[in-house]
Amino acid sequence: MCGIVGLFLKNEAWAPDLGGLLAEMLGVMSDRGPDSAGFAIYSDDAAGLSKVTLRLPEVEGDVPGLLEQLGDRAGVVVRDTHAVVLLPPEEEPAFVAWLGQAFPQIAVVGRGRRMEIYKEVGSPRSVARRFGLADMAGTHGIGHTRMATESSVTTRGAHPFSTGADQCLVHNGSLSNHNAVRRRLQYEGLSFETENDSEVAAGYLTWRMREGENLEGALRASLGDLDGFYTFVVGTETGFAVLRDPIACKPAVMAETDDYVAFGSEYRALAVLPGIDEARVFEPEPATVYAWDRGA
């Protein structure tokens, strides 16, 4: 069992409240996933700079020389065990290569123009507090609370998973053909950080979008290629989408108003939202892609 929440603002005037609302929703879903939690937040683009979110191996300051060395090369914002590095997009590949050489113990958990990802072991409320989610602004965000059943409670196993710029995915369920799909994707040039099935789903969508599909098309294609139980909630730089498997094995409820689209594994997570009493509350149909996009 896991919990998922997502919030996509249609009314950008709400942007300063996004983190606070997402933190509330995430906290309510603690019962579904008390082991670890994570979230992705899509905030302002940093004046055209790329954002690279790093997970530091220990708490801030325990990697001697890291912050100084990073500071020489780029802007750095440290939040608890994570750091967001800001640098010109053209310098990003060299930076990531340098980081892998100089500090192999540091993981890149996400990169893009707008997306930042934070995930950690602990209760969802404490994870949200440590990273200061409630004070973050943005246009959309996705969160996950994990109850580990098949593998150990580690930060590496926490969601969201990101396999492409500004792309992230959270998953409730389990895939049965992820090894075969992972091999196929590796053949296509993708690389994976974990043995996790959800990371394969993220990679699959990244691959489809790289080949020219939009988010909606990539998800529709996944219905034929990914086997197992899933409710996916996916974010891109400007988009937000939901897909459930053909027998709707895992719970999902959504709410839509003129101001937002919200997703929760249970209605309880949506009950904290302003205007929920007037929202259109519905259960997404199985094998049906629901997608919203502010871009283009």
Place this chain on the structure above:
Amino acid sequence: MNTVDLAQTTLRELNQALHDLPVDTDESPWRVINPDGKHAIAAGLDARVKVEVEGHVGYYCAGMNKQATVVVRGNAGVGVAENMMSGRVQVEGDASQSAGASGHGGLLVIAGDASARCGISMKGVDIVVKGSVGPMSAFMAQAGNLVVLGGAGENLGDSLYEARLFVRGPVRSLGADCIEKPLEPPDRAALARVLDAAGLADDVAVEEFRLYGSARRLYHFHVDNADAY
């Protein structure tokens, strides 16, 4: 009237108070406000009491209900009225998956739609859905009546036993061993009784429905029926 605010009172306190009522209580109705999707609201009741919930409820609302009337003025989460024995449960919005699962008796009325697996393994309960039901509804249903004013999703009545499925609208597909059957007089009588109990006798006519039931090829393994599995 007793009003219980679930923003102030714990769910456990509410349910304990309802469980403590004598069967023939005159403390009725109860009004529950701020349910906010909490689970197991008014589950396990066994008294002639009416409980009105103002808002959306979470999982297993009115589960195992006996004798009580539970009204939800909102949507219901997974398993509303699951395993109900008697009484009446009424949802004014939509219901999530497995509404009325394994119910033995009583009446469940859903004013909106019910999603997947409505009436799964039902064992005698009557379920009326004014909207439509989702895929795999009445899976392995054993007894009772499922009445749907709208349509039904894929695989209706898969591996069905002796429940009757009355559907007024289109059925996307029938599950294994489920077939359409003629409406015989006992079926008409059963449907008329359920529509009347749900207060719909004047709104819809028995003739508007089609009946689906078991072809009875899967009760015992017979090699000639292997294709039906």
